[in-house]
Amino acid sequence: MPQNDAVRISAKADYAVRAMAELASAAGTGPMKGDQIAQAQGIPLKFLLNILSELKHARLVRSYRGAEGGYELARDAKDISLADIIRAVEGPLASVHEVRPEEIRYEGAAASLQDVWIAVRANLRAVLEVVSLSDLVGGALPEEVRALATNPEAWSSH
Amino acid sequence: MPQNDAVRISAKADYAVRAMAELASAAGTGPMKGDQIAQAQGIPLKFLLNILSELKHARLVRSYRGAEGGYELARDAKDISLADIIRAVEGPLASVHEVRPEEIRYEGAAASLQDVWIAVRANLRAVLEVVSLSDLVGGALPEEVRALATNPEAWSSH
DNA sequence: CACCATCTCCACCAGTTCAGTAGACATGGG
DNA sequence: CCCATGTCTACTGAACTGGTGGAGATGGTG
Numbered sequence: 001m002p003q004n005d006a007v008r009i010s011a012k013a014d015y016a017v018r019a020m021a022e023l024a025s026a027a028g029t030g031p032m033k034g035d036q037i038a039q040a041q042g043i044p045l046k047f048l049l050n051i052l053s054e055l056k057h058a059r060l061v062r063s064y065r066g067a068e069g070g071y072e073l074a075r076d077a078k079d080i081s082l083a084d085i086i087r088a089v090e091g092p093l094a095s096v097h098e099v100r101p102e103e104i105r106y107e108g109a110a111a112s113l114q115d116v117w118i119a120v121r122a123n124l125r126a127v128l129e130v131v132s133l134s135d136l137v138g139g140a141l142p143e144e145v146r147a148l149a150t151n152p153e154a155w156s157s158h
Numbered sequence: 159m160p161q162n163d164a165v166r167i168s169a170k171a172d173y174a175v176r177a178m179a180e181l182a183s184a185a186g187t188g189p190m191k192g193d194q195i196a197q198a199q200g201i202p203l204k205f206l207l208n209i210l211s212e213l214k215h216a217r218l219v220r221s222y223r224g225a226e227g228g229y230e231l232a233r234d235a236k237d238i239s240l241a242d243i244i245r246a247v248e249g250p251l252a253s254v255h256e257v258r259p260e261e262i263r264y265e266g267a268a269a270s271l272q273d274v275w276i277a278v279r280a281n282l283r284a285v286l287e288v289v290s291l292s293d294l295v296g297g298a299l300p301e302e303v304r305a306l307a308t309n310p311e312a313w314s315s316h
Numbered sequence: 317c318a319c320c321a322t323c324t325c326c327a328c329c330a331g332t333t334c335a336g337t338a339g340a341c342a343t344g345g346g
Numbered sequence: 347c348c349c350a351t352g353t354c355t356a357c358t359g360a361a362c363t364g365g366t367g368g369a370g371a372t373g374g375t376g
């Protein structure tokens with residue numbers, strides 16, 4: 001039974017987004033400790049620390065050490081998209097056969113296939129680039145996204 | 159450097175779609191041999207045979223043995239979507255943390271996150287479910303998909 | 317200064333998946 | 347009977363996933 005899906009949000013990406021959401025909701029109250037984030041979101045602490053360290057290198061969070069230490073967002077929650085977070089921990093959003101879609105060439109019958117992969121990526125971006133952390137924690141998703149998510153069809157396994 | 163992306167079309171899925179496209183373009187001229195498909199699309203023969211065998215079990219192709227054997231589509235090319243093909247070789251189109259998006263629950267700050275994943279999947283389906291094999295080999299993608307693919311923005315790595 | 321809390325970095329690990337490859341076998345036609 | 351094709355099971359090396367462990371750096375506090 002294959003476990004690799006066309007769209008696969010890994011545990012790491014999922015944790016990264018949830019940790020960032022936690023930081024966004026705690027913004028303004030000083031740094032939040034790794035341990036608090038881990039508790040709040042049910043994430044293994046050491047794994048979370050690894051992820052936060054990647055987010056720090058991507059300059060999405062700032063960190064402080066010592067007894068009053070912890071993490072905080074490096075910029076306003078409305079200026080951080082989910083795509084920013086996922087790219088920071090997983091590299092490019094989309095790939096085909098380990099290559100970016102715009103770099104492929106197809107022969108013969110499959111010539112238009114590249115356009116399809118490009119369209120898939122565009123539609124993925126249309127969600128992940130427009131949803132910001134402040135949208136997420138405020139529970140107020142952009143209208144287009146909200147429309148997609150409230151369509152009952154979207155909830156069926158098909 | 160991580161190689162796992164949010165959207166990842168594996169070699170297997172890519173090969174499956176291309177092989178089906180080849181079969182679609184050869185429809186009506188009798189079965190096409192594995193070897194011909196492999197040559198036409200540059201796919202390792204034995205790997206392709208594995209894939210075709212999965213497509214057969216999913217009843218997307220029919221096969222014949224012997225000197226005049228080969229493969230052909232099990233139904234009309236316009237009645238096979240790319241989503242059908244990808245699901246046949248890779249299971250569900252989308253998953254989060256190895257689970258279907260509609261089965262997750264998030265706590266606290268990330269409560270709306272489920273809606274985001276649902277929207278992502280919906281937008282993925284909006285491409286892969288509507289493009290049929292006959293659209294693909296005819297080079298005539300549905301208008302919505304064409305619009306996505308011709309937007310220059312969609313071609314930038316960003 | 318010592319001490320404690322916190323983040324940081326590197327290394328490692330078990331299990332799974334990916335992308336194939338190998339080879340024996342089934343079956344159709346001549 | 348022979349040959350060409352598809353079918354099935356099994357294997358493999360490399361990479362990735364989802365972590366864990368431990369030493370060390372760096373703050374603040376007494």
